[in-house]
Amino acid sequence: MTPLPPPGFDELFAAMPVAMLVIDPAGRIALANAACETLLNFSERAMRGQDVDAFVRFDQAFADRRKGRTFAAYDADIGLGRIGRVRADLVECDIPDRSGWTIMTLRVVPGGRGPDRTANARAAIGAAAMLAHEIKNPLSGIRGAAQLLGDGGGAGALTTLITTEVDRIASLIDRMQDFTDTRPPQLEAHNVYPLLDHVREVARAGFAQDIAIDERFDPSLPPALVDAGALTQILLNLVKNAAEAVEGAEDRRILLATAYRHGMAASPAPGRPRVPLPIEISIIDTGPGAPPDIAEHLFEPFVSGKAEGRGLGLPLVAKLVRDMGGIVTYAREGEPRRTVFRLLLQRAKT
8 A cells, every 4th residue: 555645734734733823924814724713713715814913812012022033922811703802822933934924823721711700709609699698688677667657757758768778779689699599590492583682672662762773693593502581681781781881972883793603612611611602692882891900800790890880780691691501701893993792602402
């Protein structure tokens, strides 16, 4: 039997298990291997000739990375392709005898995608559970006493103030209880479009009456494996956040988008295996985005960029998405820049 010749460069490059890009002296992508296509969720044909910075997005701290011969960043916050911000390792080095040409390798840090439940986050969850248990019952007694005082007359203004404040605190405690609910979700196959239609109608009838809500849907999207009630709550929270974010913006607009991402797989939480997450739902708004100092911590409890925010809405979203085996990410993308909250969910088996 005649031995096969050794594989050529094209075969070796395509088969490399690490995501790799070859970049020309102008900073444009010349080649991308199969692992990179899967990671960035773009074909090599779509990336070839495009500026690498459109697919691998750094913050300003890495703006001068090409001034040195070799650049390496480990566990860095990087925007990759369509999947948003992740923690990743990246190495870019010169190609010998090819002046100005470089090769870049990319590896997502395990557990670095989406929110992670740190010790501080777990402590905050415990604090929320304690408050819900210890405070809510006494509040009901206080409210009842205030109502009795109000019925007697003479102290109406004071008792109105008491009942209003007690209701406000009880509402906060209710949100904490939602956050600490450990019951498993009821995962079933669902067409996400009726849920999106319901959320859009609720928004148009209430908190987003005067805001344009556009759609960019994939008509062939298959059913997702989700808890319908939880997903509806997630979408309402994110659309309400978007409506609040565009207040004061010149172009007040929200976009609901869906897509099917072939080859997309990720670990929904540290220590959990990678699972296919091809169902993508994005809530995009024209607001200014989160303040830079808290952007990486949006999904942690009690972190908020709003003056009156309590920092429980997005952690609840992250918890519900994680319970369904999915992930949620935040990013600033496009020109002009827009805020993107991206849900990646499992496809239902058919």
